[in-house]
Amino acid sequence: MPFCEICEKGPSTGNSVEQRGKAKYLGGNGRKTTGITKRKWQPNLQHVRLDENGTTVRRWVCVKCIRSGTIKKAIVRKLFSLPTA
Secondary structure (H helix, E strand, C coil), X not given: CCCCCCCCCCCEEEEEEEEECCCHHHCCCXXXXXXXXXXXXXXXXXXXXXXXXXXXEEEEEEHHHHHHCXXXXXXXXXXXXXXCC
């Protein structure tokens, strides 16, 4: 589940920085770093029904692919239609 099955976007890593003090431009003595820890950002993945070659499949897809129109969602039910008289 950690990767988008369309664009292969996965988790990214970085640092979480804790600081104390007041910035110099605000009249302080400067910011001091008191701790750095590793952290992870997870992609926003959704389990979506897709229409692939006429068949319906379920895939883990990131929201960026859904919103950009990269994928085509499967039709769950037919649209509402009035009865013919």
